[in-house]
Amino acid sequence: MFYTLKKVVNKALVAFVVVATLVFVFSWMGFSWMGSAIAIEISETSRTVVLNDAGEQITLSLEDFAIGQRQFNSSCAQCHIDGGSKTNPDVDLSTLTLANATPARDNIESIVDYLTYPTTYDGLGSLEELHPSISRSDLFPRMKDLTESDLSAIAGYILAEPKIVGDQWAGGKPKR
Ligand code: HEC
Numbered sequence: 001m002f003y004t005l006k007k008v009v010n011k012a013l014v015a016f017v018v019v020a021t022l023v024f025v026f027s028w029m030g031f032s033w034m035g036s037a038i039a040i041e042i043s044e045t046s047r048t049v050v051l052n053d054a055g056e057q058i059t060l061s062l063e064d065f066a067i068g069q070r071q072f073n074s075s076c077a078q079c080h081i082d083g084g085s086k087t088n089p090d091v092d093l094s095t096l097t098l099a100n101a102t103p104a105r106d107n108i109e110s111i112v113d114y115l116t117y118p119t120t121y122d123g124l125g126s127l128e129e130l131h132p133s134i135s136r137s138d139l140f141p142r143m144k145d146l147t148e149s150d151l152s153a154i155a156g157y158i159l160a161e162p163k164i165v166g167d168q169w170a171g172g173k174p175k176r
Helices: 002-041 062-075 077-083 095-099 108-114 141-145 148-168
Strands: 048-050 057-059
Touching (some): 048 148, 062 141, 062 148
């Protein structure tokens, strides 16, 4: 009697483990399928951005885009949420505002340059002590964690995101 009870309990336990594993595996498959469906929606066109002043273009991989988005959210979004610039809303991150800066900041290399030596919008002054940069990571310790490829990914994200979310990025209009 006692042994049969033990067998039943054992069987129930095995059945439970099998069912739980199946549920876990299927939900995981479901989530990863959803993940790739979301990723597929970010078209190559949206991920193709200008690389340098010569106008060469580059298509960000989905992974680069995801890295750029994550790093932007953790290091920049407290001031640049949705592409705005909190304490100076005129100098936002819309692609047109970036294009009208001196020098133009509407490509990956020039944004990475800004994140190394940030300058005023007219290009005449240095913002090194005011804007986070990797050259003054003593003042902005968060910048220490960003590698050169993280900076490129962030820059790529800044140029790709407005093509995906439209007017939700910096209100869609240049302020300058
Ligand atoms: C403490 C707030 C703050 C943080 C954090 C910050 N920024 Fe900025 N950023 C600003 C402000 C304010 C401006 C406008 C500067 C000016 O007055 O010219 C600006 C300007 C810029 C510009 C130039 C925009 C243009 O139209 O010319 C770029 C590019 C930029 N930030 C990128 C970044 C990135 C990328 C990060 C994260 C690594 C970041 N910023 C983090 C506040 C911040």
